Amino acid sequence: MKSRARKIVMLLLAAALLFVSGRVEKSLNGDRDALGITISLPLQDAPPVLALMTQALGGFRGLISNFLWMRANDLQINDQFFEAAQLADWITDLEPHYSQVWVYQGWNEAYNISVKFKDFGDRWRWVQNGIELLRDRGLRYNPDDLLIYRELGWFYQHKMGADLDDANTYYKTEWAQEMTPFFGPHGTNIDALVNPRTSQDRTNAYILETKYKIDPVFAQKVNDEWGPLDWRLPEAHAIYWGTLGLEKSKKHPDKVDPSLVIQVRRIIYQSMMQAFEHGQIIDNPFANSAELGPNLAIIPKTNEAYERSMQEDPGDARNIEVAHRNFLLNATYYLYEANHIAQAQKWYDKVRQEYPDKTILQNDVNSFPRNVSLDEYCVYRVQGVATDTSRADTTAAIEGLLASSYEYLAIGQDDRYAGLGLLARKVWETYMHKIRGFQNDVGRTGLPPFSDMNKLVLSGLLDPVNGLPYGARAVIRSQLRLPGDATMPYGVISTNSVVTTHPSTNAPAGPAGQ
Amino acid sequence: MQKILAISGLTWKAALRFRLFAVIAVLLVLAVVGLPLIVKDDGTARGLVQIIITYTLSAVTALLGFSTLWLSCGALARDIEECQIQVVATKPIARWQIWLGKWLGIASLNAALLVLAGACIYGLLAWRAAKLPLVERTQLRQELLVARGSAKEADNSAAIDADTEKILQDRLKQNPGIAADLNEVRTQIKEQVKSDYQLVPPDYDRQWNIDLGSVAKDNLRDKPLQLRIKFESADHNPNGTYVGLWEIGNPETTNFFKLPPMSLAPDTFHEFTIPPNLFSEKGMLTIVFINENNMSLLFPLEDGMEVLFPQGSFTVNFIRALGIIFCWLVLLAAIGLMAASFLSFPVAAFFSLTMLAVAFSSSTLAETVDLGSVTTGSTPTAATRSITDTVFIPIYREMVNVLNLVENFSPIDALSTGRSVPWSELAAAFGQIVVLFGGAFALIGIALFSRRELAAAQNQ
Numbered sequence: 001m002k003s004r005a006r007k008i009v010m011l012l013l014a015a016a017l018l019f020v021s022g023r024v025e026k027s028l029n030g031d032r033d034a035l036g037i038t039i040s041l042p043l044q045d046a047p048p049v050l051a052l053m054t055q056a057l058g059g060f061r062g063l064i065s066n067f068l069w070m071r072a073n074d075l076q077i078n079d080q081f082f083e084a085a086q087l088a089d090w091i092t093d094l095e096p097h098y099s100q101v102w103v104y105q106g107w108n109e110a111y112n113i114s115v116k117f118k119d120f121g122d123r124w125r126w127v128q129n130g131i132e133l134l135r136d137r138g139l140r141y142n143p144d145d146l147l148i149y150r151e152l153g154w155f156y157q158h159k160m161g162a163d164l165d166d167a168n169t170y171y172k173t174e175w176a177q178e179m180t181p182f183f184g185p186h187g188t189n190i191d192a193l194v195n196p197r198t199s200q201d202r203t204n205a206y207i208l209e210t211k212y213k214i215d216p217v218f219a220q221k222v223n224d225e226w227g228p229l230d231w232r233l234p235e236a237h238a239i240y241w242g243t244l245g246l247e248k249s250k251k252h253p254d255k256v257d258p259s260l261v262i263q264v265r266r267i268i269y270q271s272m273m274q275a276f277e278h279g280q281i282i283d284n285p286f287a288n289s290a291e292l293g294p295n296l297a298i299i300p301k302t303n304e305a306y307e308r309s310m311q312e313d314p315g316d317a318r319n320i321e322v323a324h325r326n327f328l329l330n331a332t333y334y335l336y337e338a339n340h341i342a343q344a345q346k347w348y349d350k351v352r353q354e355y356p357d358k359t360i361l362q363n364d365v366n367s368f369p370r371n372v373s374l375d376e377y378c379v380y381r382v383q384g385v386a387t388d389t390s391r392a393d394t395t396a397a398i399e400g401l402l403a404s405s406y407e408y409l410a411i412g413q414d415d416r417y418a419g420l421g422l423l424a425r426k427v428w429e430t431y432m433h434k435i436r437g438f439q440n441d442v443g444r445t446g447l448p449p450f451s452d453m454n455k456l457v458l459s460g461l462l463d464p465v466n467g468l469p470y471g472a473r474a475v476i477r478s479q480l481r482l483p484g485d486a487t488m489p490y491g492v493i494s495t496n497s498v499v500t501t502h503p504s505t506n507a508p509a510g511p512a513g514q
Numbered sequence: 515m516q517k518i519l520a521i522s523g524l525t526w527k528a529a530l531r532f533r534l535f536a537v538i539a540v541l542l543v544l545a546v547v548g549l550p551l552i553v554k555d556d557g558t559a560r561g562l563v564q565i566i567i568t569y570t571l572s573a574v575t576a577l578l579g580f581s582t583l584w585l586s587c588g589a590l591a592r593d594i595e596e597c598q599i600q601v602v603a604t605k606p607i608a609r610w611q612i613w614l615g616k617w618l619g620i621a622s623l624n625a626a627l628l629v630l631a632g633a634c635i636y637g638l639l640a641w642r643a644a645k646l647p648l649v650e651r652t653q654l655r656q657e658l659l660v661a662r663g664s665a666k667e668a669d670n671s672a673a674i675d676a677d678t679e680k681i682l683q684d685r686l687k688q689n690p691g692i693a694a695d696l697n698e699v700r701t702q703i704k705e706q707v708k709s710d711y712q713l714v715p716p717d718y719d720r721q722w723n724i725d726l727g728s729v730a731k732d733n734l735r736d737k738p739l740q741l742r743i744k745f746e747s748a749d750h751n752p753n754g755t756y757v758g759l760w761e762i763g764n765p766e767t768t769n770f771f772k773l774p775p776m777s778l779a780p781d782t783f784h785e786f787t788i789p790p791n792l793f794s795e796k797g798m799l800t801i802v803f804i805n806e807n808n809m810s811l812l813f814p815l816e817d818g819m820e821v822l823f824p825q826g827s828f829t830v831n832f833i834r835a836l837g838i839i840f841c842w843l844v845l846l847a848a849i850g851l852m853a854a855s856f857l858s859f860p861v862a863a864f865f866s867l868t869m870l871a872v873a874f875s876s877s878t879l880a881e882t883v884d885l886g887s888v889t890t891g892s893t894p895t896a897a898t899r900s901i902t903d904t905v906f907i908p909i910y911r912e913m914v915n916v917l918n919l920v921e922n923f924s925p926i927d928a929l930s931t932g933r934s935v936p937w938s939e940l941a942a943a944f945g946q947i948v949v950l951f952g953g954a955f956a957l958i959g960i961a962l963f964s965r966r967e968l969a970a971a972q973n974q
Contacts, residue, residue, distance in 0.1 A: 079783040083556075085554050086554040086565070118776045118778050120777075125556070125558075164753045166755055167777065
């Protein structure tokens with residue numbers, strides 16, 4: 001009896017100590033975290049199987065992980081990828097706090113494995129797998145780890161946003177289609193997600209948060225800081241994850257590698273540059289396609305990004321200066337092309353002010369910004385005709401500009417229509433000005449009058465057989481107030497009479513008037 | 515034979531009495547049904563089927579392999595230790611008959627369990643495939659749930675050797691009396707000659723003529739074929755891929771097809787389907803690759819180009835693959851029984867597992883043999899070769915050669931890639947694994963068991 005009582009006391013004591021140690025451990029973990037002496041944080045929000053595995057395997061986790069790494073490597077060498085996703089899951093499960101492991105596995109899926117497939121759909125699946133691994137699982141266990149945010153931002157900026165992968169257009173299209181329901185047809189519909197008014201808005205905001213892990217409130221903050229961005233494009237998401245990573249890393253400033261902070265900032269700035277260059281989706285309903293155009297609205301913020309980058313990263317300031325100057329010249333040209341002449345002049349003046357000693361035309365040692373007018377620079381950008389007097393090349397350039405301008409008119413890009421038309425005229429004028437000294441040769445080398453060239457291009461585009469599609473021709477005719485197209489597409493009723501429609505019932509037809 | 519069957523029946527009874535059969539059967543079914551639920555595939559129907567085949571068959575092989583070793587060690591060693599064997603041995607039955615009876619019993623037990631697990635896997639595959647959309651189902655039937663044969667270009671090695679020898683002799687004539695390592699020179703010339711067969715420079719093309727056999731026009735009519743290709747590039751271009759332009763069939767006839775341009779990564783096996791009936795009446799398939807990249811591409815002679823064609827049904831292929839796995843299990847049973855013939859149960863089990871571990875590390879042994887050194891990480895020269903290398907490398911080489919006779923069969927890989935496991939391979943597996951190795955272990959086991967003093971109690 002005495003022995004039994006002793007056993008009961010011992011058991012109670014053990015239970016009490018277990019309870020107390022559990023309480024103390026929580027407090028100890030908090031202290032360790034506060035003092036910055038935690039190498040790996042306790043696993044939080046992990047599924048029970050993972051929590052059990054990480055605790056039960058103890059030191060053997062490393063051995064199993066090694067075996068899985070070797071198997072994954074062997075299979076990859078043999079081009080057997082069907083197990084890759086599972087092995088990556090197991091490896092990361094065994095080392096959930098090693099961000100390098102997550103980053104390597106995500107990168108391996110998005111870069112190494114994806115490119116092994118010839119079908120773009122397969123590649124896109126692996127890019128998504130890489131993103132999901134980091135976004136849905138890596139950040140779940142390492143919510144403040146800047147390295148994972150950097151990698152995620154890099155996938156969006158480089159793998160999807162840049163054009164090194166020949167499937168990049170496919171990635172952009174797929175991502176835009178995926179994001180359109182949330183951000184609307186122009187990719188800017190953040191307010192409806194932050195302040196949902198309909199049940200559809202609430203559902204969209206919920207899916208965006210739970211599936212894509214995008215907080216609409218933070219997205220709005222990013223948009224206010226860097227936008228307006230088109231959230232259907234990958235650059236906006238690269239900026240989002242980079243900015244979020246920088247925000248999260250503020251929680252543990254002593255644990256963050258300063259060089260990593262610079263890398264993340266670079267991703268944001270480079271994404272801004274990309275978003276400026278091709279951050280707008282231009283739909284072409286006549287060709288049933290879409291193309292990417294410059295997002296002129298973010299020029300001031302892109303410029304700001306460069307200026308901040310030069311301040312924050314003085315070691316790389318010289319390279320950033322070169323990129324900044326190229327950006328300013330591009331901004332000038334794109335604004336000119338879009339008929340925002342005053343704005344173009346403003347940014348061109350900035351080039352003159354900040355980079356007065358750098359020539360801007362190739363093979364012209366005197367082409368300092370002060371010596372080259374805005375018109376001359378933009379004409380040069382079209383075909384490099386500043387020193388060229390080739391009639392054929394100039395004709396081709398003018399005709400190309402005019403054709404492009406009318407195509408933009410057809411799809412509602414009126415600014416670009418006007419800008420390209422103006423540019424075509426400037427190219428014509430520049431060329432004719434250059435050959436004015438050779439009066440005897442004007443008949444041989446001169447161009448036809450600009451209006452004649454314009455009419456020729458327009459008639460070609462309006463040609464019913466070889467020209468633009470009927471709908472595009474109709475828009476151009478309407479916009480330019482030209483007479484109607486004599487050639488109608490099949491099936492279109494060519495009268496103005498009212499079309500009588502039958503009642504939409506299944507009742508037998510009766511005599512009129514009944 | 516009746517006596518052997520009687521012992522075999524006793525083994526079955528013991529397995530049933532100790533509920534071993536039931537426990538392993540339940541474990542097998544759980545593994546087959548449960549694994550596909552927890553294992554993540556790559557998101558494609560093809561990946562799903564591949565992962566089901568690989569993981570379930572591997573799990574079944576591992577589970578049955580370990581239980582076979584355990585059972586075979588226990589079946590004999592424990593009978594001896596618990597003196598039950600004395601009751602049997604005093605009957606009019608020879609020791610070899612007892613040994614063979616046990617072997618047959620364990621083998622038949624394995625056969626029953628393998629049939630059960632195989633049926634579950636097959637049923638699972640059929641069920642999962644039936645739930646897929648028609649397009650994916652058709653693709654699976656063409657590429658995975660099928661037994662595909664393989665055809666390659668005719669062996670060029672004789673022509674390469676002849677060219678090599680001719681060039682070597684020409685050079686020797688041009689440079690009489692030159693002191694050089696002729697073998698090394700020959701190797702280098704051979705590589706140069708091989709490159710003529712393998713390299714496709716920019717703006718050039720390379721043609722392969724692959725003989726599918728005269729029966730192709732009957733057997734392969736209207737059936738799509740697959741090309742499995744691989745190339746290497748001298749350098750890595752920024753986007754990591756190259757344009758692949760393929761023309762299949764005879765360009766001088768209408769029986770000719772141009773595939774749309776492909777974006778292909780180097781150092782990777784790519785498999786794609788080509789339209790049916792592009793081969794000639796004699797079964798010759800002509801394939802042309804046009805290199806429009808700005809870099810030379812190299813198609814290795816060994817595995818640069820392969821044509822895969824349907825050869826038989828998946829069901830029969832699956833049965834043949836299970837047949838090879840069964841051969842491995844029979845060998846394991848022989849090893850376990852052999853060990854139990856002269857060792858106590860724990861030592862026999864340890865001995866058998868050690869042999870299994872050695873077999874599993876055959877790839878490490880092969881790497882060591884390739885490297886030529888046990889102790890260093892680089893290939894030693896004649897001057898730096900240690901005594902350890904001199905002794906162990908030949909031993910390892912022979913071990914690898916022996917182990918390859920057992921391990922050079924890969925039924926699970928073949929099934930998971932839709933490759934045919936021919937009857938000849940099954941026959942070779944039976945001959946090498948069961949008859950040669952199993953027979954050798956059986957002879958040793960019987961000899962040891964026959965000479966063993968059974969009445970000497972082991973556990974006293």
